Amino acid sequence: MVVTVNNIAYDLKHGLKTDIYYPNDTDSQTKILIFWHGGGWFRRSKESIRDVAIDLANAGFMTFVPDYRLAPANHFPAAHEDALNFAAWLLASNYTDEGDENNIVQIGASSGGTLALKVAGMYGFPTVTWSAPVDFSSWLADHQEVKPSVNAKEELGLTKQQAINEAFYKYFVLTYVGSEDYDLLADLDAQSYDYSKLGRLLMLNSAAELTDLAGVTNFAGHLAGRGHQVDLEIIPGHGHAMDYGREYLRESMTYLNYALSLKTGSE
Structure with missing residues (x-):
């Protein structure tokens, strides 16, 4: 049974909170997953992906779903700063142990995927994005x-x-x-981010996204040209992010588990 703890403050200055979904059994080896909700940086909240978070916890991931500041009250780079601040808070909190930076993964949906890219480049967390806008x-x-x-x-x-x-x-x-x-x-632009610590990255996009796929393929080529491995999967149809996310959740988790096994040498 998943245990949910809501509204844990991680940024008192801006009133930002996270929900935590605990698997049935947790110990020092429990995998940690950060899920970044979408909504174009102007709508939605951590509550919008509750069902997905429960599925992730049932699969063994201690799942954190943070909120971040939204536009138009807060303009760029507010949400990006919040994402980085959350990662720093998590690593310094009592929810993680020493060395847990090698035990954290991410999924980001739509604009949340762009935030996940920002964090992945700085912290090296294995990451899956669903329809992340990049251009x-x-x-x-x-x-x-x-x-x-x-x-x-x-x-x-x-x-x-x-x-x-x-x-x-x-x-x-x-x-x-x-x-x-x-x-x-x-x-x-996602190309402008610091990717010095980028680890494994899987980008899922449908064939008919909000914009032409050229932006995504160019971005993947940009990263590959700088020595980073990027796995890009194009899904038939025109669904965006959460439209197909539940269907591809198992594949996303399999990818992240494999990426963690490479980091820990437990393959």
Whole structure:
């Protein structure tokens, strides 16, 4: 039976909390998983992935689901800073033991996947992303004619799914960044992050995402060109992140367990 402890404060200054889902049996060897929820950095919360967190705990992962600051009240890099602060808090807390940095993994959904990339580069936690957006500055430069909208079908009368997706993509990016400043957008680009400690990375994306897959493949090539191993899996269809996440949860856990076995030499 999974035991859930809600609203553990990890950042008193900003009022940020995490939920913890404990497996039935825990000991010093229990695997730790951080799950970053999505929502375009402007909506959703840790409660939105409760069912997935329970599944992860039932599979043996002590699962942490932190909240982070949301736009438009908090612009970039607020959520990114919160993600790094959470990782530092976790390693310094009573929930981890010495050496547990080798026992922590991550899953990030949508914009939460982008946060997971930021943390993975700094801490080396094996990571799986579901539909993580990675390209912002060049995409916006190439789509200046797109009008941002959170619901373009109703607000703009758009009918084509690609056009609706593009309007939403532009909306959540600009909502988080707060402007079309190119330098800020470039800093948000996943290619700009520090990947000096990047470990195993699996990126899942559907064939018809919110944006063209070129941004993801270019990003994977960027990392591979710098000596990092990236596993990229393209899923048929047009689902985004949580649309297919439960279906691919077992595969994600298998990948993370294998990555941990490589780190600990227990393969």
